[in-house]
Amino acid sequence: MTDLRSGALAALAEQTIELPSWAFGNSGTRFKVFGQPGVARDPFEKLEDAAQVHRYTGVAPRVSLHIPWDLVDDFGKLAAHARDLGVQIGAINSNLFQDDEYKLGSLTHADPAVRRRAVEHHAQCIEVMRQTGSTDLKIWLPDGTNYPGQDDLRARQDRLADSLQQVYAMLDPSMRILLEYKFFEPYFYAMDIPDWGTSLVHCLALGEQATVVLDTGHHAPGTNIEFIVVQLLRLGRLGAFDFNSRNYADDDLIVGSADPFQLFRIMNEIVAADALLGAGVNFMLDQCHNIEPKIPGQIRSVLNVQEATAKALLVDREALAAAQQDGNVLGAHGVLMDAYSTDVRPLLAELRGSQGLDPDPYAAYARSGHQERIARERVGGQQAGWGA
Amino acid sequence: MTDLRSGALAALAEQTIELPSWAFGNSGTRFKVFGQPGVARDPFEKLEDAAQVHRYTGVAPRVSLHIPWDLVDDFGKLAAHARDLGVQIGAINSNLFQDDEYKLGSLTHADPAVRRRAVEHHAQCIEVMRQTGSTDLKIWLPDGTNYPGQDDLRARQDRLADSLQQVYAMLDPSMRILLEYKFFEPYFYAMDIPDWGTSLVHCLALGEQATVVLDTGHHAPGTNIEFIVVQLLRLGRLGAFDFNSRNYADDDLIVGSADPFQLFRIMNEIVAADALLGAGVNFMLDQCHNIEPKIPGQIRSVLNVQEATAKALLVDREALAAAQQDGNVLGAHGVLMDAYSTDVRPLLAELRGSQGLDPDPYAAYARSGHQERIARERVGGQQAGWGA
């Protein structure tokens, strides 16, 4: 156990989790977006808030941007601002769902002019990547249809393949596409990339710079997500996670809040495949804090991933393999559960101590006064949200 | 068959379907609301559009209002406007989800002041009912929680019971509450009225003027909806339907577009229980036309309900009962399917002919020029939507 523990501490010291800039803006449902005092009003303020998360947790050194929500005149300045705050720019997310032209599709639209516009938007994103040093272009394709017969499902796949090929051709050698799939929403009959199989098929057609993003909230009820993790790692095509929680649909709740055991099982497969560090998997959050405060919500999320990782690192893999080899069903299950039952908060407090951090990031942030300060100072202007 | 056919025609001539005013405004997902040319800008224009649906189908003589979306200075004038257009005001829907105070609940909120405000909103709705001659107060409780532990589930039930009691006490003798349940959204851990059982429990506690609304999109995957129809009819507590279609969540698609056989099975239980007419069941639509035009979308919806009803009326109930009594599984199933397999469009064309209507309402509306006229004339102002 001593070895497991010290190995865990070493790995945890290297782990990183990427934060989404939009988690620091307002979000909600189609029914209502509730505002909150002190919410960031521009990308610079979002980075300041994200830096708070990193300051107290020590494991969140990157921030994903979303274009056009995070468009600024000078991305060099934004990247420098990030560095000054101790963080850096991560993945660049394109947006294919908020233009009026995209009502019936973007990269899959029947009209070549709309597809061209959607492709060209990625040229803009890639330019932002060059200016910010980002290497990950994340494409979530929101395209789909609401009614049977509305459009030709096969033609949409072919148009998608063609559009993606054009985007892929624009990549620099150091860049890659992270291609996301989603079961449903914002369309409710047939999404054009509804599952990992479809995303993989397109990545295989594109080439080695294309990998799959697994958003933990984008599956049919009952789907075994860790199995998909295993399969994509086996094929060398797991590019990134979008972490969040769901109970029903794409609920975008705090990761680990709905089913902490699932998060543990996912991280367990990551650790088992030695893919926590250096394997090209980008561990990102993608969440909405509709009713809870943004920065504490992100801190809680980061801690949940960290705790699940710590437990996964404590699995006694020799004992596990031995029990599995013996066909000892309950024994093997028990080895896994022993790690899950462990309270890893002391271990993580120790880690933080060794890094000069407060053992309780959530409480330390609460005591810092930052929340009160932004509520007081960020007066006027327009709070950031999904549309701005 | 001749008897079935003439009986069906007679019943279809009496059938009515209520339209929601908000179907004529813009709607969308949390990601985007797409506007459409010619969309109504106020409750008067919504009624004009609804009246078009009734004009061509002949079965949609009522329009539900939503408060505050449909607030006007003079409801007497609005009701008169409706009458002039050949329709009337139907159910009044309260709104418990768009006030900033309701972030953590309305009728269930921990703060008595917020609950009081939510209760008082219903006094306003009841006043609108008196002014418009409406008798149905529809309450959809959007309250719920996103995280385990966030609030006390039991206390929320007790507060809800108390709040509902206060609303119930305000009803005139001719009025009733239609209490809606919903599986999830806008909250994603525990809704406070998630299922028909909870809605029924509260209706039973309130009294005979409280009945359940069944929204066809508000159930867990796989739920047998016609069974709930049967059970609520058996208990005398089915007050109304909110018709729409779902494939995944509360997709609010055109009723009958996702699973026309399900709609038929529902109407079959209605007909079997002799509850189509005069049984106090209000057949309402509650949908979003996110990408399709509003008025044609409503016409299509009305026709779908009408066709499902026609098929249900053609079920040979004597043959069905005989096969059921014999334990003839495939025979009984076959009797039902024979009615479903029937093409009822000629029957409905005949009905319309006898009513002086065009046999094809959808095409007749398209030819009428109304869509082009409103696109041309409704310039300026703010298109109606869920927020206005």
Place this chain on the structure above:
Amino acid sequence: MTDLRSGALAALAEQTIELPSWAFGNSGTRFKVFGQPGVARDPFEKLEDAAQVHRYTGVAPRVSLHIPWDLVDDFGKLAAHARDLGVQIGAINSNLFQDDEYKLGSLTHADPAVRRRAVEHHAQCIEVMRQTGSTDLKIWLPDGTNYPGQDDLRARQDRLADSLQQVYAMLDPSMRILLEYKFFEPYFYAMDIPDWGTSLVHCLALGEQATVVLDTGHHAPGTNIEFIVVQLLRLGRLGAFDFNSRNYADDDLIVGSADPFQLFRIMNEIVAADALLGAGVNFMLDQCHNIEPKIPGQIRSVLNVQEATAKALLVDREALAAAQQDGNVLGAHGVLMDAYSTDVRPLLAELRGSQGLDPDPYAAYARSGHQERIARERVGGQQAGWGA
């Protein structure tokens, strides 16, 4: 925390979990039942195995029987055998699914003769209850239909109500009916008691000696089970649990193995409502150990319930209520999660030490040699299963 801890120890010392006799026989899927060495061959041997679970865990002093699987000539002798082993007979389960006459229904069958037979089977069960001192008659109604139209859903409800009334009339004053609901299986279109609402409706019609059984595997995907627990406790109608785990259907896996957090949330509502002890809730297991050994499988299950209970007892309810009252979403959630994150194995080891038990029941049983002994001695005869 000291108070919470000592209160938890006191409550845990009183907690009891009831074992199902059929967990000690073979079980499987429709595809295959795998046998295991040493499986019990009759009710006496099942009790011996159940007693092993109690011997090592100290919390499983009762065993449910299933009639006719556990029919013996002399139930007085069986009850005495149980007492000698340190356990007692618990609930009596009737069987309405294995008679050829029940193909199209039992208590709901269209043929009054079949219904009568199904009712009379309960007279036999009640007689067993009298002979064994059991007070809980558990009725799982497997009735349902496979095809729309196959039978009259409303008539089936009315026949069910009538049949249940006859069974209810046979109860002694000390007895109660536990009425179970199930989403689907063994029928796949409409179950006759598919949900808690239907079970409750029938219990309310029967009277105060009728309560609902909540089987944790009998719900639609995504159903919030702890909400149902809250509602049934609020109405005074939660009679019992059938504990197990599901990922997909009614998988009947070891309770707490698929989603330990859900089990914790359920026990949390039990503790919050002070319903762990003396509230008339019978905490029973209902599982299948298809591939794992039976006795260790039951021990693991019992420990999982015990651990979830321990965590629920450690929730700081004052802090929780305060955070809830403040609308502190993350704070309240955090209080709950703090208890869940706690490793309660040391606490339970302490409890066992104080009871003269081995701190690790699973390991102690493994060392005991019982498994090897039964594998060696139980030769010949027919292993018990669902059919015998």
Place this chain on the structure above:
Amino acid sequence: MTDLRSGALAALAEQTIELPSWAFGNSGTRFKVFGQPGVARDPFEKLEDAAQVHRYTGVAPRVSLHIPWDLVDDFGKLAAHARDLGVQIGAINSNLFQDDEYKLGSLTHADPAVRRRAVEHHAQCIEVMRQTGSTDLKIWLPDGTNYPGQDDLRARQDRLADSLQQVYAMLDPSMRILLEYKFFEPYFYAMDIPDWGTSLVHCLALGEQATVVLDTGHHAPGTNIEFIVVQLLRLGRLGAFDFNSRNYADDDLIVGSADPFQLFRIMNEIVAADALLGAGVNFMLDQCHNIEPKIPGQIRSVLNVQEATAKALLVDREALAAAQQDGNVLGAHGVLMDAYSTDVRPLLAELRGSQGLDPDPYAAYARSGHQERIARERVGGQQAGWGA
């Protein structure tokens, strides 16, 4: 419409649907298998019953066998028997779930000896293929795990790939593997081929003689099956269907009985891709007639597929494409629905008339006296079921 109608008649005259031999034996749930009078007792009698389905419908000329359930001493004689009855042997199904050794897996088992045995079973199946002239080897892999940690998910994939490679190497050039996936059952944590993506990944690794089988009952709730059809056709890897219906799990009900519109949408994509005839897609049934009679159940199933196909053939594809190209959402949807709303029973009666068949196969079979004859004559012996 005349052209569509005559084209439909021509295509329908060529359509074939394959029947499963096991549909003529008894089946049931894990709770009970109900017997029925006259059920076939051996493969010869199963073929006789299957031939009845073909005799009255004219579209079911092939019968799949299942090894070992349909093992006979002389397969040449069985094939000749089939020919005498007017049918032929279709796909050969291997069985990996009923051997005691397979409790923890077959092609994925940790023990190489068990894997070898599972591979060798396919040599036997291939030998049956040679003797019967079959070219399709259908492999449904029932392997999976019930508990997290029970086995190494990645290792199981690698062992599976290796085992499949060995089976593939045994194929004759004219043969192909049909590789089936299934969401869950008989294991309930992680199936080893749970989705089309996994099946495809293995087929791609094997080579061009490996294709995917889509069983319509093997998906997560809400899965859009016609999308998968489109994707697999696009990739040239849709080998076959296993048709049936589900409401909840793998219910194996009569195809088209739960959601006839879904069956239509599937056949619509087949027709749209010109894959009804000559495209290498084997349209097979895979169902259980638990409570309804077997032969009428198969006739009903075949008619349902035929009716869905007829409707799909009546879709006005020019009008559909034009509306889709125009972005006319409701117009395009309406074109599809017009075909679905059509009553195709007269068209199919006409087809049968032109083939010398009775216009109503179901009634004609009922009148034939075959059912009464087999009930009278098939006395003694053991009725066929899933185990024999």
